[in-house]
Amino acid sequence: MKIRCGWKQFLALLILCTALLLPGTVDAAVKYSTFTKDSYGNLIWLQPAYYPTGVIGQDLYVPDPAKPQVKMKSSMKNPKDIFVDKNNEIYIADSGNNRIVHMDEKGKLLRYITLPESPFSKPEGVFVTKDGDIYIADTGNKRVLQLDKTGKLLKEFKRPESRFIADTFVFEPGKVMVDDRDFLYIAIRGGYEGLMLLDPNGKFQGFFGANKTALSPLDALKRKLYTKEMYANEVAKRPETINSVATDKNGYIYTVTGGTAKIDQLKKLNIKGDNLLRSSQKSFGEYRALDVQPTTSKTGASIPQLIDIAVDQNGNMIVVDQQFKYISNYDASGNLLYFWGGPSAVGSSQVGLLKSPVALDVNSRNELFVLDDQENIVQVFRLSEFGQKVDQANQQTLAGYYEAGEKPWQDVLRMNAQFTPAILGLAKSAFKKEQYEDARQMFKEAGDQEDYSESFWQIRMQWFQANFSWIASILLFGSILWIVVDKLTEKSAFRSRLRNRSQRPKTKFMANVRHAFYTMKHPIDGFVAVRYEGKGSYRSAILILLGVYGALLVKELVTSFSFNNVTSIDIYSIFTQFFIVWIAWIISNYLVSSIYCGEGRFRDIFIGSAYALVPYIVIGIPLAIISNFLTLHESSMYGFVANGMLVWIGLLMFWKIQCIHNYSVGETALNIFLTLCTMLVIGVLLFVTAGLTNDLISLFYEMGQELILR
Structure with missing residues (x-):
């Protein structure tokens, strides 16, 4: 039997195949779930905010020393950091191979950055300035290097000399960030003092953004009851170490900390070191309750271990948790938008799921690059239509354009009616339009007590303004009537029975x-x-x-x-x-x-x-x-x-x-x-x-x- 296929049938088949390959249909292939939490801590399922678009870094090669025309596979080995510059070019600190991998925005290899005259030793951090200078945290050599855009060595920053640095301090830079003044902010491995701040000449300027020491009630009791000698014998309580540092186009400095402390794992700092996140006392890094293993809680493993942070073009913060393998997205004020991801199955590799995430960054199109040091690859993610709508609406709300954000928030709610940030955005729009009763109801649904109270205050004020004359008249004439009735019934039998009622x-x-x-x-x-x-x-x-x-x-x-x-x-x-x-x-x-x-x-x-x-x-x-x-x-x-x-x-x-x-x-x-x-x-x-x-x-x-x- 012969099957005839005309041009119309062929065209329909071509359209069907194209539709199956479009990003809008990729949700069915997403292997991970996306969640958010409402203001009461309840878990809410969402459609994917990001979908995977590919994997880069798995096909790296070097010339064969014996046959230069032949290429040998040279996969990354234990990479530790990733950075995307203003041109969307990608730099990866390939720690196990003692090199920096430089790729274009599509993931095509451009070059390997090495320093033959002074080889790298397990570099764990890389940062590229707007001018193209490359800063490398050369951890094994206990130094930070500044290279020009061609890879030529410009400066070497070693342990600075200062009387404010303890003799026992070990200078092992893990991550590095450089601001617009060319000041260096260095995250020291195992350093509890905070980020080391150096000027462009390498002179020590102090420590920046140190975490607070987390003391348990038992520790506080010991400090009250123990003598100085007894307390000196206790194990010293130190602040948690900063894992990574990043900056945004406005010059704010972001740090993430992993450890036993639940709060201050994510901080947004100004130039003075003040934490600007309004929710500084809340915990960051999201996970589901079923992901917690009670047997590991004693070691602090039940607490998210934030390992890196990226800030997108709109100021949203994206953090990756090495413990539960989730990526959490927060807006510029620290409010949770959604979290997604999860661990990849043992013995298999699944696109979108993570084995050992260690770093992430975004490009100018807000595409997300996640580095995995066990898979030795970079997974690339792109915002879905839902994620783009959320981002568009949230930017309007954060900027104070509540009414402009109303339409995109309504579009978001049509996609997911339980998305709390959308309800909150519409409530703020209603408040702006002086629709206080609607705003009050939506603020309650969103769990915002402060704005709920403010809406009720406006409702109460309007009611008093509308009814003040009646209230004043009732109080005035009621008082007069009370006095008159009291005088007229002072000696009546009814008043006598009322006074003697306790004797019954x-x-x-x-x-x-x-x-x-x-x-x-x-x-x-x-x-x-x-x-x-x-x-x-x-x-x-x-x-x-x-x-x-x-x-x-x-x-x-x-x-x-x-x-x-x-x-x-x-x-x-x-x-x-x-x-x-x-x-x-x-x-x-x-x-x-x-x-x-x-x-x-x-x-x-x-x-x-x-x-x-x-x-x-x-x-x-x-x-x-x-x-x-x-x-x-x-x-x-x-x-x-x-x-x-x-x-x-x-x-x-x-x-x-x-x-x-x-x-x-x-x-x-x-x-x-x-x-x-x-x-x-x-x-x-x-x-x-x-x-x-x-x-x-x-x-x-x-x-x-x-x-x-x-």
Whole structure:
């Protein structure tokens, strides 16, 4: 049978094949996932922001010494750094081969840069200035070299002489960056002092951008309690070492740090060394929770290890994590846009996935080059349509052109309705157009408490301006009416009955409930009455506890988003946590008081401890309601009342123990301390018991399964 193929069929087949090769259809072949995180830390899947376009550096050759006309394969070996210059030409520090590989923008080899008169030794950093000068961190030779564009040696920078540098300091440059003044910023391997700053002549100008020492609570306690001699014997705590340094067209300096510290791994520094990132206290370097290996957390491996940074033409920061193999993109203010990538499978190479990423850089078209020192290649990525839309919209928003960014943000939301930066961009546009109610709702959806509060402040101000005359009239005439009615009914029978309402007989249960509120105002008399006059009851105490639990729920459900950004609550979890802590407190206090000469009975401790929590009901519920009329401008007032409530409860607990057990002030403080210690011991015992019980159950189950199978 013959198959006839006319020109129309051939043309359709050609179009189909071309369409399959277009970048827009490459998403189906992308081997990695792209994610972002909303303001609540939830993981959100995105379509790819970058797609791979190729691999370069795998086909390098050198002439055969025996036959110069024959080329020998000369793959990169343990490369450590990559730099893309203003002409989009690529320079790679090929550390294992002691050379710099120079390629054009397509990845075609142009030359190998070597220095025969003074050979490189494991160079780990390369930087090219606008004038074409090449700076090399020649790590093995403990020097930095300056070459001209032809590769001729101009200057050699070795360990500078200065009384401000310790004698034990080892000058091993790992990365180098040069600013517009030709000042050198050198990242020293193992150096905790920060970047070494040298002037164009190699004179030491100081250390720049040093990290802070990360001290644990235990370290802080040791510093308080140990003598100088004892603390000197401790292992010295040093700041983390800066891994890499970069700059942008505006002259800002960027550093990345890998180590055990979660914060300040990424910094954007001005010329004075101040960190400009507003989110300087947040952690950078993203990963999914399922990527964390608990068995390695002790060594700090569960923390992203940022190894390098690149800054694109729009000021966006791109960092690569050597631990989890993810690439994270942040805007110029440090806000997460998305992260993507992941580890390549063992024993295989997959385009887009990484084995051991060590460096990255971008060219003038914002194409991304990622260097892998295990695969000995460079992977090239290009922004997808989604990534381009996000970048376009975000640049408008960061520049303050909120309305201009509205259309591209809407396009982004059509691609992914859960993309938080898009929701935030549209919210800022609505705020700019004075659509405050829409802005408030979108700021809440995006999780931005500060701007949510600002939108509500504008709404509240407009409401007051529109209704001020009515509010003032009601207050004025209402006050006058109150005074008049008070004068007219001063001697009426109704007022007499109202004044004598407290003398009416009440049930014993209601009397006990009322005593709980009396104790809140007169704690000493109230707790003494609980102990020696039999006031209070289990029923009233349980009612108070249920009221406190209700107040906890009201706090979570009713409190304004400006002061509480919880999106969902677990009623069962709140119930369990509250009553477990409560019961542990009662049992621990009773045990300690029984041993420590306390006069209180279990009944007195139970009832008194419940009555001490009454302020949480009286203040907590109204405060949660009132918070919906407040903004963050009144946060000091809100915090004062909330903290005052907790202090009041603490004082009532203190007086309860003192009065019920007939303690002095010192004895009361000691009783509280021992009670808290007992609670801790009980918690540890329960945790160990639960673990052993689960292991025992698992053992019996496995034994039963083995008997059944046999």
